[in-house]
């Protein structure tokens with residue numbers, strides 16, 4: 001087909017080398033995020049589960065499971081004020097606390113179980129103090145803030161979600177409007193910048209998106225936190241808490257990725273009431289995983305950022321495991337062996353840019 005005179009005319013800038021088109025696409029995406037607010041990211045209809053801080057841990061967990069959500073904003077009804085978020089990390093801390101009391105200190109298991117389950121959500125922060133782990137900051141933003149600024153706050157604080165608060169114009173009371181997640185932000189980019197995404201053709205390896213194995217004889221997968229099917233679940237729960245990560249690749253003796261244990265999997269332990277048995281191995285715990293689990297998403301370091309964003313557009317993916325592919329096998333590697341991990345925060349960090357993140361919001 002011959003191009004018509006009209007279509008063969010070049011758009012301004014189309015003669016730029018590929019490197020520039022990549023930078024130009026990033027610039028356009030950043031400008032788009034600067035010009036849109038949290039309100040723009042809301043779906044047409046959505047529901048928001050808010051938990052009162054007087055609720056017991058058991059009731060709150062039942063509520064998360066019944067509504068198929070993994071986190072919820074907290075509300076202090078005495079003060080009529082937002083009181084933070086209940087997240088999977090809180091459940092990880094609860095499990096650590098439970099373990100410390102029952103196994104570590106030899107306190108009767110049944111009495112510890114009752115105490116932990118009856119604990120009101122408002123006492124969760126005391127558990128963090130007891131465990132000596134960092135208290136999550138009380139983060140929030142107005143839905144009128146730009147999506148770019150919201151993304152910057154997420155990156156600066158290492159949070160995965162940002163509650164959006166507004167004032168009720170009639171009562172002047174604080175209201176929780178929604179929660180902006182890393183996934184929603186990235187999906188918004190993927191949906192609203194189709195042309196720019198096509199320009200992001202460089203490989204994930206070249207762009208250094210994610211955390212990668214830096215070969216070392218003693219710890220071959222350093223700095224990645226990994227486990228095998230025989231690792232006790234509690235060891236993985238400790239990794240979540242100590243390393244502030246939300247997933248650990250499960251590898252076999254050849255380093256080939258066979259599965260992934262995620263923070264969301266601790267909810268299954270809670271649902272089945274087996275969190276008291278943390279000597280359970282990862283292999284045993286994974287057998288109880290819901291059949292709805294979509295599987296581990298795997299990619300190669302030669303895949304492009306464009307492919308990754310197109311995937312985010314199509315399905316709710318939170319992380320990808322990077323494994324050796326044909327290219328590495330040709331050089332003596334092993335197909336499927338662990339190379340790295342890419343999470344949504346790695347992708348968002350790249351799109352926003354380290355320089356911008358370092359600047360005050």
Ligand code: AMP
Nearest residue numbers: 210211223224225245246247248343345
């Ligand atoms: P996340 O909070 O899950 O988005 O991860 C935060 C950072 O930790 C990202 O830079 C990830 O690449 C990195 N990360 C995630 N999982 C692991 C892991 N198992 N081992 C080492 N680093 C990880």
